[in-house]
Every structure is written in structure tokens, then in C-alpha cells.
Amino acid sequence: MRHKQYGPVLTLFLFCYNPPMLDYVTISIPEPLYRRARELARANHQPVDEVIAEALEQAFPVFYVDPGRDRMQQEQDAYASLRDSLLMTHEGQYVAIHGGELVDSDPDQTALLRRIDARFPNEVVHLRRVTREPDRELRIYSPRLVR
Numbered sequence: 001m002r003h004k005q006y007g008p009v010l011t012l013f014l015f016c017y018n019p020p021m022l023d024y025v026t027i028s029i030p031e032p033l034y035r036r037a038r039e040l041a042r043a044n045h046q047p048v049d050e051v052i053a054e055a056l057e058q059a060f061p062v063f064y065v066d067p068g069r070d071r072m073q074q075e076q077d078a079y080a081s082l083r084d085s086l087l088m089t090h091e092g093q094y095v096a097i098h099g100g101e102l103v104d105s106d107p108d109q110t111a112l113l114r115r116i117d118a119r120f121p122n123e124v125v126h127l128r129r130v131t132r133e134p135d136r137e138l139r140i141y142s143p144r145l146v147r
């Protein structure tokens with residue numbers, strides 16, 4: 001397989017979680033991209049390879065992070081601020097929060113879900129039942145190897 005050659009060749013080391021196993025690789029990048037990385041490195045007083053390695057880590061996270069995660073947090077925060085008033089008007093019902101506002105409610109979760117799915121396809125909407133009970137705290141234990 002033949003690869004297209006781009007401008008300068010940089011040697012970068014990839015950060016690994018196991019320090020003795022650092023890998024060094026050579027990559028080719030277009031000249032304009034290299035110039036932008038070099039300018040950013042100068043502005044931040046960092047080596048160019050560090051700037052590029054950080055950009056690659058952000059582009060390829062170790063764990064998948066849903067792009068709607070921040071939006072969902074905003075909707076959950078909106079629910080928390082609306083909770084007291086919702087308890088007076090919608091206790092026991094399921095509510096839908098979108099754009100920081102109550103957009104629908106129903107005692108039947110499935111009926112509400114169908115309407116929300118039709119009204120806001122592929123959008124982040126926070127659905128939950130309004131109760132006086134505090135949110136449950138979930139603890140997930142993970143085994144660790146100790147040497």
C-alpha cells in the first residue's frame with residue numbers, strides 16, 4: 001500500500017498508562033497543520049510533539065463519551081431546579097425536560113416516551129418520575145490487582 005507524502009515528518013511518543021511501555025512512532029502531517037501546531041506550542045511554551053499528542057488524545061479518547069453528555073447534565077440540573085414546583089403539580093407522573101423547561105408529562109411512561117420520541121427525535125430529553133424520594137447513589141466496585 002502506498003501512502004501519500006505530506007510535508008515534514010515528526011517523531012511523537014504516544015502516552016501510555018504503563019510508563020515502561022512508551023511507544024515512539026513517526027507520522028507525516030501536512031505542512032500547514034504542522035505550522036499551526038508549532039504556533040500553538042510556542043504560545044503555550046510546550047514542545048510541538050506534546051501539543052500534537054494532546055490533540056490526538058482528545059480526538060481519540062480512551063473511553064467513549066457521548067456528545068450529548070453535557071446537554072444531559074444541563075437537563076438534569078434543570079430538573080433539580082424545577083423539582084420543588086414539579087412535586088406540587090406533577091408528583092407521581094413522568095416528566096420530560098428539554099431546553100431547561102418542562103415540555104410534557106404523563107402518568108404513563110411509555111406514552112410519554114412515544115410522544116417525546118416523535119416530537120424531539122435524536123435530541124437529548126431528560127425523562128424521569130417526580131417523587132419525593134432522594135436520588136439513589138449507585139456505587140460500582142471494580143476489582144484492582146495489588147502487587
